[in-house]
Amino acid sequence: xxxxxxxxxxxxxxxxxxxxxxxxxxxxxxxxxxxxxxxxxxxxxxxxxxxxxxxxxxxxxxxxxxxxxxxxxxxxxxxxxxxxxxxxxxxxxxxxxxxxxxxxxxxxxxxxxxxxxxxxxxxxxxxxxxxxxxxxxxxxxxxxxxxxxxxxxxxxxxxxxxxxxxxxxxxxxxxxxxxxxxxxxxxxxxxxxxxxxxxxxxxxxxxxxxxxxxxxxxxxxxxxxxxxxxxxxxxxxxxxxxxxxxxxxxxxxxxxxxxxxxxxxxx
Amino acid sequence: xxxxxxxxxxxxxxxxxxxxxxxxxxxxxxxxxxxxxxxxxxxxxxxxxxxxxxxxxxxxxxxxxxxxxxxxxxxxxxxxxxxxxxxxxxxxxxxxxxxxxxxxxxxxxxxxxxxxxxxxxxxxxxxxxxxxxxxxxxxxxxxxxxxxxxxxxxxxxxxxxxxxxxxxxxxxxxxxxxxxxxxxxxxxxxxxxxxxxxxxxxxxxxxxxxxxxxxxxxxxxxxxxxxxxxxxxxxxxxxxxxxxxxxxxxxxxxxxx
Numbered sequence: 001x002x003x004x005x006x007x008x009x010x011x012x013x014x015x016x017x018x019x020x021x022x023x024x025x026x027x028x029x030x031x032x033x034x035x036x037x038x039x040x041x042x043x044x045x046x047x048x049x050x051x052x053x054x055x056x057x058x059x060x061x062x063x064x065x066x067x068x069x070x071x072x073x074x075x076x077x078x079x080x081x082x083x084x085x086x087x088x089x090x091x092x093x094x095x096x097x098x099x100x101x102x103x104x105x106x107x108x109x110x111x112x113x114x115x116x117x118x119x120x121x122x123x124x125x126x127x128x129x130x131x132x133x134x135x136x137x138x139x140x141x142x143x144x145x146x147x148x149x150x151x152x153x154x155x156x157x158x159x160x161x162x163x164x165x166x167x168x169x170x171x172x173x174x175x176x177x178x179x180x181x182x183x184x185x186x187x188x189x190x191x192x193x194x195x196x197x198x199x200x201x202x203x204x205x206x207x208x209x210x211x212x213x214x215x216x217x218x219x220x221x222x223x224x225x226x227x228x229x230x231x232x233x234x235x236x237x238x239x240x241x242x243x244x245x246x247x248x249x250x251x252x253x254x255x256x257x258x259x260x261x262x263x264x265x266x267x
Numbered sequence: 268x269x270x271x272x273x274x275x276x277x278x279x280x281x282x283x284x285x286x287x288x289x290x291x292x293x294x295x296x297x298x299x300x301x302x303x304x305x306x307x308x309x310x311x312x313x314x315x316x317x318x319x320x321x322x323x324x325x326x327x328x329x330x331x332x333x334x335x336x337x338x339x340x341x342x343x344x345x346x347x348x349x350x351x352x353x354x355x356x357x358x359x360x361x362x363x364x365x366x367x368x369x370x371x372x373x374x375x376x377x378x379x380x381x382x383x384x385x386x387x388x389x390x391x392x393x394x395x396x397x398x399x400x401x402x403x404x405x406x407x408x409x410x411x412x413x414x415x416x417x418x419x420x421x422x423x424x425x426x427x428x429x430x431x432x433x434x435x436x437x438x439x440x441x442x443x444x445x446x447x448x449x450x451x452x453x454x455x456x457x458x459x460x461x462x463x464x465x466x467x468x469x470x471x472x473x474x475x476x477x478x479x480x481x482x483x484x485x486x487x488x489x490x491x492x493x494x495x496x497x498x499x500x501x502x503x504x505x506x507x508x509x510x511x512x513x514x515x516x517x518x519x520x521x522x523x524x
Contacts, residue, residue: 029361030358031358032360148371151371152372154361155371156352156357158352159350162330162350163348163350165372205362211362212361212367214362215362
């Protein structure tokens with residue numbers, strides 16, 4: 001059963017997503033920007049429209065729109081008077097509604113809305129996999145060369161700036177990482193569940209790890225385990241894949257939480 | 268008003284940082300006005316002044332965190348600055364040991380780490396502990412240890428003993444003095460502990476958006492005919508110096524003689 005090509009493709013797509021979710025989700029949590037991926041993923045539907053409209057393919061359209069939204073958010077997020085969280089909510093929901101209306105207005109496009117909202121990991125095509133490989137490698141390269149600086153700017157932004165680490169540059173890199181992640185994860189998770197699968201594994205890892213790197217790796221492992229379990233649920237019991245993965249993540253989170261309390265590890 | 272450099276020490280000293288006519292507005296409010304001064308090598312320069320006087324902002328301008336609207340900030344080429352900010356907001360969501368914190372951007376071997384811990388009066392066992400439950404005093408020492416790893420020529424500290432008990436406070440200042448003496452490390456700090464400031468600094472700059480007055484602690488105390496910035500009946504007997512001008516509530520300055 002597991003050797004069926006469509007399951008292997010799904011496993012590859014979801015696995016890549018889970019591995020990257022470890023470090024990227026950590027950075028997002030440390031920067032206290034958990035809402036950020038929501039706003040980005042909600043703008044993805046508009047990207048689907050753009051991709052279809054321009055004929056460059058849905059994946060490319062999503063990547064373009066999400067990256068643009070991210071770069072736009074770099075400019076406004078810090079100084080916004082009503083608070084970044086609220087701004088992200090407004091932008092995200094508006095983008096989602098624009099996408100929904102747009103999808104409705106375009107005649108002749110047969111869309112499966114629930115696949116966009118909740119993902120359809122078992123329908124990942126070879127072209128999707130190629131896209132995931134490209135964006136995933138980009139993420140890996142950005143992470144590899146900026147990991148320490150990213151942590152430095154998340155923990156001590158002013159000190160980093162005073163030691164000639166450009167915090168503005170690191171912010172852009174962080175936003176791009178998130179945008180690339182969102183566009184590669186969409187096929188697996190759908191736009192409503194991106195944040196959950198990005199953030200819950202590293203959040204659970206916080207209870208087990210002692211160092212930032214440990215937290216990122218543990219996050220990736222928890223993510224991988226959830227992805228495999230979720231996919232198994234989907235294959236054997238015909239349950240929706242992404243929601244199953246989320247449930248496994250949540251259960252693991254709860255377990256880590258309890259384990260942490262039992263050992264009274266001081267945070 | 269006194270010229271800022273009136274009280275420079277006589278012997279020619281190497282200048283680490285030079286500010287010239289630095290002006291800055293934030294949200295249309297003038298925060299810094301025509302700030303001109305030097306930080307000579309090996310000296311302790313202290314900034315004093317009321318809340319909102321622009322002390323922290325001035326530090327940030329020197330550190331390159333905030334860019335001034337006009338004026339010039341010159342630093343000796345290759346100058347290494349260690350910065351200990353006023354308040355750390357470490358995200359509690361990050362799993363972080365003291366060791367990893369000290370190696371945030373550059374890795375050091377254990378020998379170097381234990382070396383700076385010794386200097387700052389911390390036990391080596393602290394390396395394996397999580398950073399989050401540290402006390403205020405321990406945290407300040409860890410921050411200082413982190414900057415010492417960079418072997419800075421200039422230490423910039425923003426109210427370094429805030430939140431420390433009197434004993435911790437005294438120890439921390441003693442530590443700074445020792446670093447200044449043994450490592451010839453210049454220190455620029457913001458402080459409200461006027462007794463320490465007056466006793467330990469080579470130079471005091473009194474700031475309220477502009478440099479109200481500056482000089483050696485002894486001289487600044489004896490400057491005649493000046494009104495105090497903090498109000499006439501300051502409980503701190505050592506802080507007797509007066510100013511030649513008043514800061515009115517609307518932000519304007521009235522000169523008196």
